[in-house]
Amino acid sequence: MIVGERKPLAEIAAMLEPFKKVCVLGCGTCVTVCLSGGEKEAAETVAALTLLWQKEGKSSEANSLTMLRQCEYEYIDDLAAKLSEYDAVLSLACGVGVQTMTTRLQDKIVLPGLNTTFMGYPLEQGVWTENCLGCGNCVLDLTMGICPITRCSKSMLNGPCGGSQEGKCEVSKDVDCAWQLIYDRLIKLDLLHRMETVQPPKDWSTSHHGGVRTTVREDVKLESGQ
Amino acid sequence: MNPASNLQKMLDGGHFAVSGELGPPKSADISTLKHHAEDMRKHVDAYNITDNQTAIVRTSSIGVAATLMQMGLEPTVQMTVRDRNRICLQSDLLGAVSFGVRNFLCLQGDHAMFGNEPGSKNVNDIDSMQLLETVKNMRDKNVFIGGEELEHPLPPVFIGAVVNPFADPFEYRPYRLAKKIAAGAQFVQTQCIFDIDRFEKWMEKVRDLGLHKKVHIIGGVTPIKSIGAARYMQKNVSGMIVPEELITRIKGSEDKKKEGLNICVETIQRLREIEGVAGVHVMAIAWEEVVPEIVERAGLYPRPSLD
Incomplete structure (x- = not known):
């Protein structure tokens, strides 16, 4: 929401x-x-x-x-x-x-x-947390459901920075390190080898950086063009 | 490939390298920095120049590098991905190479909230891993990130990265080094080593993976100037471990500054004994004048002359 x-x-x-x-x-x-x-x-x-x-x-x-x-x-x-x-x-x-x-x-x-x-969800009564930036090019398949773009404070695609300590992000002890979460999840799923691949630079043109975005679906448009 | 720099020559030749670090000021007056550089001239093989360290606005790393080049000294330009997008990073790299810089250290950079412009945008267009690969591809494949070719090949450049054995997840850190090597790192500098036991454990795993044979590992050290400085690093610097026993040792000594230096020299001596450690990087920010003494006491002076 x-x-x-x-x-x-x-x-x-x-x-x-x-x-x-x-x-x-x-x-x-x-x-x-x-x-x-x-x-x-x-x-x-x-x-x-x-x-x-x-x-x-x-x-x-x-x-x-x-x-x-x-x-x-x-x-x-x-x-x-x-x-x-x-x-x-x-x-x-x-x-x-x-x-x-x-x-x-x-x-x-x-x-x-x-x-x-x-954009986020209620973590508990009275607490909401961000988990999607709407970047237009979802990578949640690579990280098995934890978004590094949104939840890593530096939007890193290739693993944790040197500021990750005891599971927390360097910006705040209240923020989980997204890459610690991804690491733990990949171990659990026996997919840790995924972190070995160097992910190339992200194409940000699908995000707001590409300018104002509009989605056009010809299949559901009315003939009148409304 | 010919060595790109004196630092590379030193490391490739199997000599235990020594690099220093210069932190540019919050002004365009770099006279003090030049004095520090001059004072270390005979004691270090190259100088890291920090890139808006801890997200504080300072004279640019590349600007200072130009001055060092004029002084006949060898800079290692630090480049973080925090403040520049891929257009600017690649352009700055070309600019620095154009006047002779050959050593580049690719970093992520501390989050901007730590600095003096906490309201700024954190760019992070690419990450530190991708920056390594970018420099490597520009040099080895003659291409920019977007796929276009450079109009003229890049001369050899020596690509560095940072690694932090004191960050978490600890078990992952050696694999992160492996990934940085795969991305293009030829040398790596570590976060300041105070917890040498943890560093040795990390090195054990690094050796098990054979990584010390694929990259030059340079241990980072910092002389502790005061109890206050130690506490500050312990509490406020991200990704750093300062063991309590070190602080206790300094507290219990008569000459606290001297004890800080003793610890630094002992650390370097221990690092020299560790298989796979190829050099030391002395980060004496705000205490640059002690670098010659540290290097001499650690038995690393005079520096080998390779010309």
Whole structure:
């Protein structure tokens, strides 16, 4: 899932400064699951803003709404009429949602209420961890399910650097060394010989380094080209 | 192939090599560094020049190498993959070779969060292993990473790597050396050796694999200047082991600096006894003035003249 974190209230209040009527818009998918931008968080953000504005003697007003996915036009269209009464939308979706909203609702000001942090999963209650960078050229077959691009702090493809100690990465004792994990897993699977092969430089052109990416699937496109 | 450098000549000729290390300053004034280089002139075979060590912005390794060349000294240019992509790494290599640099040490580099620009992007376009192979392919196959050919063949260059017997997984480390040799390493320098027992264990496995016959292994040593410095390395430098008994020994001595030097000299003497160790790399960053004394006391002076 896409994981996000709500921006600090002061930053949100500063970006909402010019607006009188604001819709805090939750998103019902990834950010709901990671407890950062769903219905509950939208309501909490409205409550916090209302309190702040009252304290500051401001007349601004905020209400909350939530939709299933801010990253798809059909859901945006369903809500477009309701949003017309607001000066601005504070989106609690990820950056994908904020931009899809902006693209679809050209006359609306849509502002980011979250920092989109990474693609990952819940490690335990209240802890999320990154495990995919979306590089466009998956190597998980080489390392049997542990991504060195994402989980090695130096994205190394050829084994652990000299900073790996007692299973931890040099950047933090809280971060596992991905290559220690890969090493242990390959031993378990009797595939350690895989680490002998010198992996060539990665082609990063499939990642963001190749510029903005678009996937086109001719087989599922509508004839009209929509 | 003809030896690319004095360092290679020394190692290929079976002489126990000695290299020094120079850390460029956080300014363009390299006069102090030049003094240090001059002071070691007769005591080391080549000088490593660090590449923005611990991710701190400093005068570039290649820039300093140009000055050393003018002084008639032999640099080993360190190149990390942290700050440059493959375009820049290959271009810098050509640039350095163009004015006579022949020794290159390929490293990954400490993570940028440790340095004075923690907000910078860590490039890591290729990794240290791939850099070794890149230099080897440029030299031996006349090709860049992208497959295009160099317009003119590269002269011989001497390719180095680093290895850390003190990092984990310990059992894997000799195999990592094997991989670096396969990728192109002709000489390797180790992380500072304080835990010599662990180093010997690593060397045993290295010899079992026959790797000491395929690559020149240069042991890294650092004289401990103070208890504070030892504690700092013990706690803050990634991939380093400083045994507590060393600190206790220095603490219990009358002249702590002298004891630090004694330990360094003893380490070199032990390294010379270990089969497969081809030289020593003295990293006396911020204490460069003691290098001649260390080299002399370790019985490695005068240096053989190979011209």
